[in-house]
Structure formats: structure tokens, C-alpha cells
Amino acid sequence: MSGARWERVRTELRSVRSRVLATTIAFLAVALLAVGGITHYLRLVDLDESVRQDIVQEAGELQRLAQRGPLGPDASLSEDLDATAEEPFTDLPQLFYTFMTTTVPGEHESILALVGGEPAFEHADRSRFQLDAPATLAAAVERARPGQTVVFDLEQDGRTLRLGVISVVLDEDPRQGYLVVGFDMSAQRRIVLDSLWRYLGIAALTTVVAGLVAYVLVGRVTAPITRLRRATEQISPDDLGRRVPVTQDDSDVGQLAVNFNGMLSRIEAAFVQQRQFLDDAAHELRTPLTILHGNLELMDEHDPADVEETRAMLLDEIERMNRLVEDLLLLAKAQRADFIRPGPIVADAQRLTQAVVQLAANAVKFSAPGDLVALGAAWATGPAAPGEDTPARSLEVWVRDTGVGVAPEDQQRIFERFGRAETGRTVEGSGLGLAIVAAIAHGHGGTVGLRSSPGRGATFTLRLPESPPAAAPVPPAGAAGSGAAVPPAPVPGPDLSPAPSRK
Incomplete structure (x- = not known):
């Protein structure tokens, strides 16, 4: 195989199609193997339980027969063995003979009656295994226990036998009798194993067929990826006009x-x-x-x-x-998407202009010649409103100055009607400007804040929500300052040097 062809094979083996197909087949094979293995293991467990139940059933039928007494000439064990007996069995050979002539053993079952440790009766079907073989007979006599039913496994001629030795005692017969019931476990287990091999063959064939079908279906699904890979191999900075053909864009x-x-x-x-x-x-x-x-x-x-x-x-x-x-x-x-960054907000343009002009006029009024007055605006993101998932946005318009500043005890009063700071007693004005600013902010569903200290200037921040309420009542006199009590968050703007306060 040439190097180029081998490289194509390696590329195909590393493709998404091959990996998806390999994963699908692997999971299918493991699932089929697990199902088959567990199912046949449970069959083997059921086989052991079924043999145990058969031995218990043979012992029960023999006991009921001994209590019932001799059967009539046309009777069988299918009759009611619990019926009252006129004369119970008094002879072990007679009991065993009656039982053996009315019982048909299963395909892999054999029955032997022992009286005084010697074989008395055995089913004449020699196609089954023999229980009167010397080694088997000796093991049964050795394991037998009077008054008990003993179950054990025995190896005979390369097969595993499960023997049940059932003790039988009659009041009128002093001899000890045993009914030996044997099952060929190897033959029955072989049937289960043969079934497992047939299942594995069918599962392998199913996996192959499923793999072929999956190869076609996965190929159709991953065809765009294959075309995408080939397109990326052919695209270069000198040829960016190639495109991946798309037949179905709904996946x-x-x-x-x-x-x-x-x-x-x-x-x-x-x-x-x-x-x-x-x-x-x-x-x-x-x-x-x-x-x-x-x-x-x-x-x-x-x-x-x-x-x-x-x-x-x-x-x-x-x-x-x-x-x-x-x-x-x-x-x-200008070709970039973020070249223009619009910031729409629902507001009264005239009232908003009035508020900014009032803040600027107030900054100029309380600043000395040479002091700096700065204006700016920025979008701010705050916590989400109750019941909302997205954070709330607000527009912050700020006015800064390096003037005399406002004392802490005056920062609430200056937003009230006719309220003035101590430093503003000698300055002309009606004392209504900042109250008007607070009313405009409240009317937009926003607030106006102040951050200041004496001799270090002041920063007034007007906060307006992106989507104000439909209507907001104007606060009563004296309540405008409530919005100013909230300290504003830092907003962008130049660093301002403090100016000395004026006497």
C-alpha cells in the first residue's frame, strides 16, 4: 500500500464517522453479550433449582404413595395420592415396584430403588446413564442417611450426575430402603451452552448487519463534517471563495x-x-x-x-x-460591528437637559476661577429587578467640580425646596435648582446622588433606568433629598485635584 493511500486510510479511521461507528458497534456488542451472558447464566441457575425441585417432588410422591397404600389395577400417580388408604404398604419391594411402574422419568433422569443396600428396581431404558454402576452405587450407599434426603454431585464417565438419595422406611418392614434419583447435569448444561453459542452467532450476525446499516446512516449524518474537513484542507489565504456544500441545514x-x-x-x-x-x-x-x-x-x-x-x-x-x-x-x-454603540433610553429630552444644565450651573456657581468642571455619562449595570432574570441597566449622567464642596450635614438639605448649604448662603439663587433636579430624576423613576467633602469638590450623579415606569409621581416637598442619600457608585471621569475652599 502506497504512502498516500495509507495516509487516506488513517485519516478515514480517525474521522468522526469511523469513531461514531466504532462506538456504536462496541456498545451494541457489549449490550448483546451482556444480555446473552446474563440470560444463560440465569438459565443455569434455574436448572439447578429445577433439579432440586424435581428431587423434592419425587420424595413427596413416594411418601404420599406409601401412606395411601397399594393402587388399583387401573390407577396411576396422577390420581389423588392424599386419599385415605384402606391398607398402607407393608413391603418395601412392593412400594418401589408400584412407584417405578407408575412413574416416567424425564429425558435426562434415571431412577434406582435400593433395598437393604442392594439394587431392587431400575428403569429398563439403557439409553440413559446407569445408576447401578459399581462406583455410582457405592457412592449412593456411602452418602445415604436414614430418614433424610441427601443430594450430591458425582462424576461418571466424563459427565456430571446429580444424585438425590431418598430414605424410605415402612413400619411393617424392618429393611432400609432408598430411592436414588439421578440427573445428567452435563447434558442439560450442554443444552444451555449450545443455546449460548447459537445466541452469540446470531448476535455477531446482528452486529455486522447493524454495523453496515449504521455505516450508511452515520455517513449521511456526518457527510457535512467530511465535506467540512475536505474544505478546510483546500482553503488557503489566496483562495477563500470555497464553501462547504450543505444539503440539509435542519440538523x-x-x-x-x-x-x-x-x-x-x-x-x-x-x-x-x-x-x-x-x-x-x-x-x-x-x-x-x-x-x-x-x-x-x-x-x-x-x-x-x-x-x-x-x-x-x-x-x-x-x-x-x-x-x-x-x-x-x-x-x-468603521467596518467593525462595534464601530457605533447606540445607547437608547426612554426619557424626556427637555427635562433631562434642564437637569444637566442645572447641575452644571450649580457646579460653576460654587467653583472659583481656574477650577475644573467635568461632565460625562456612562451605562451602569445593577442587580436584576424582582421577577427578572437579566440585570437592570441605567444611564448615569455625572457633573464634577473642584469647588468648595458640601459638608455632610448639608448633603440632604440642599435637595429640599429652598434648602441651602452653609457655603451657599451668600450666593445668589432661589434654592430650588437641586430640588428640581431631584424631581426630574424621580419622574423618570431614577435618583440623584451626591458624593462630596468640604474643600474637595462635589460629584452629582443623575441615574435614569433604561426602561422607566409608565408614570412616577413627583415627590412632596422635603422628600427629594431621599434619592440623594444613596451614595453613587464610581462613574468614569477625569481625576480632579482638590481646590481650596473659599471663605
């Missing part, structure tokens, strides 16, 4: 091929954009680089005026190149 494997084709399309588009970006960059940068190169060659390094003029021109070209590169990068990023 997981088919959907995988569809997703792979979509990924190839996105990669191809990205490669096209990259090439376009490189082509545009090379085309646009060639001119300023040529200008730089030419002016450097023509510059007279001994002429200060020429050097200064060339330097100014080169710096201008470099600045133009920087802008050009930034524009190209911006155009390249």
Missing part, C-alpha cells in the same frame, strides 16, 4: 457547515478590507514619502535658511501623514 451537523460558511464569508470580507486598507495606505502614503525624500535630498545642509524651510515643510508633511493614517484607521474600524 446540528448541517447547521455547523452553514455556520462555517458564514465564518468563511466574514473572514473573506476581512481579508478584502485588509487588502483594501493596505492598498489605500500604500497609495496615499507614497506621495508624502516621495516629498520627504526629495526635499531631504535637495536640502542644503550648510544653508540655515534652507534647513529651516525644509524642516517646516517636513513637519507639515509628517502632520499630514499622521492625519492620513488616522483617517485610514478610522475607515478600517
